[in-house]
Amino acid sequence: MIENPSISVVISTYNSVEWLEKTLWSYEHQIFREFEIVIADDGSGQETKDFIDNYRTISSKPIIHVWHEDNGFQKSEILNKALMACTSSYVVMTDGDCIAREDFLQIHYERRSPGYFLSGGYYKLPLDLSQSITKEDIATQKCFDLKWLKKHGLPSSYKNQKLTSGFVQAGVMERLTPTNASWNGHNSSGWLKDLKAVNGFDERMQYGGQDRELGERLFNHGIKSKQIRYSAICLHLDHARGYKNQESIDKNLAIRKATRNEKKDFTPYGIVKDS
Template sequence: MYSELVISTYNNPRALDLCLESVAMQRTAPDGVCIADDGSGPETRAVAERFATRLPRLRHVWHEDRGFEKGEILNKAIASSQAEVLVFIDGDVMIHPDFITRHLNLARPGRFATGSLIRLDAAATASVTAAMVRSGQVFSRRWLRENRALGKLSTWLKTRPFPVPVMDVLERMSPVRRSLCGANASVCRSDLLKINGYDETLKYGGQDKHLGVRLKNAGVRGRHLRYSAPLVHLDHPRGYADPERKKRHKALIRAARRSGESWTAHGIEKDPRT
């Protein structure tokens, strides 16, 4: 199936540069790469242009900065994509060389796959270089342990310490709810169109979970790749976080679970009555 990697970003060109370095190191390259840009400045465009010759069919989808509008720019990326399978990450992560391979091996209609993050603190983030990404050092358990990223057994398991078949069994046994994580997910484009994509009224805090709940309500089942698709997250401030909005979004997620709703009127297609 034709695949596209969709990378959401906003005004973090250093992180995006490191992210794209990791994309360029994939053992299985996606058929296309889309940078879904929520209104960044020229520095981000310059990063995209630098990688245009290194990555297959790189496109840059941008809209004007109106505050946190990640759902809207992702909907634009989904609507304009020609891919059958979309893999989603954020532009502040670095993906293991087998990341795309694992997602594509699990991709099929009626299923979304979702994983998790290994988080770096600010000091470790500042130390990362493009050379460390290219060499794979940032995925090394020794380096991650030395940089305070492996404090729990569950996090250590996210480094894929055993062969994929073993990690696959552990993923199937995991009691963690299969909530969609937008920084590590894949889903068929047709399934996203079935629910009209992201609800654009939800800003930061819960919009990915809301999407995952509506996918499940539409009969699209979640699949863990919690321990088999390693991904390292670069630290950054979150000035856009809003506790009141997060509270509202949690209520909307609970309501979607209860009601069984799947379609949103505030998604890719706009309902003129709302």
């Protein structure tokens, strides 16, 4: 086992064993090996606990399961608890519905730099294709091959270039893309000391933009960002979002607006609470 991991991979989950298994399996095939996995579990039931306990016995990586009772969508709170459980100085954050390409962590490790966080993206798959991907498809990396995906029903799209761009082309596209290099919960990384300096996630925020708000506080704290959306590739598995509602989105937009307008770099509703 790894005693001093160079990266802590924080993976969020909630009652989605099928997707979590595929996600975890992709980390068994990473080129970069010196990492631990911290599962941020927002109140899943016994099935998820049993799965993780069993998976620990076959995984080559240390796995920390951070759980709290189900109290609705409280992802910000469980992510803060997961951050406190990390034993590495560098954190990669993703979701339990994102299959990481074999060089995913290698890219994050090589591109990390003091004073910066890294901003990646994802490639979203349709539901039927998400369900059909097997462990073997992940182990052989077939599921990242555009020809294989098209053969299994992937529609044509300009977004497909994410999967076909080589090292040079990816670098060019990352310099040219108009997409903001924001903190994205499915694929971003940064230094734990920076995440703690801004007090982690704002726990008032539920679904809709809590990751972006964290990034905005990092910017206000003087941390810059680098774009890696065409280099660090993960496949997003499709699923329903029953927790999505306009009330929480509107509330979060108001919090983000205050963060930007008042140039806040710290939330009193984060890891450390005001007494």
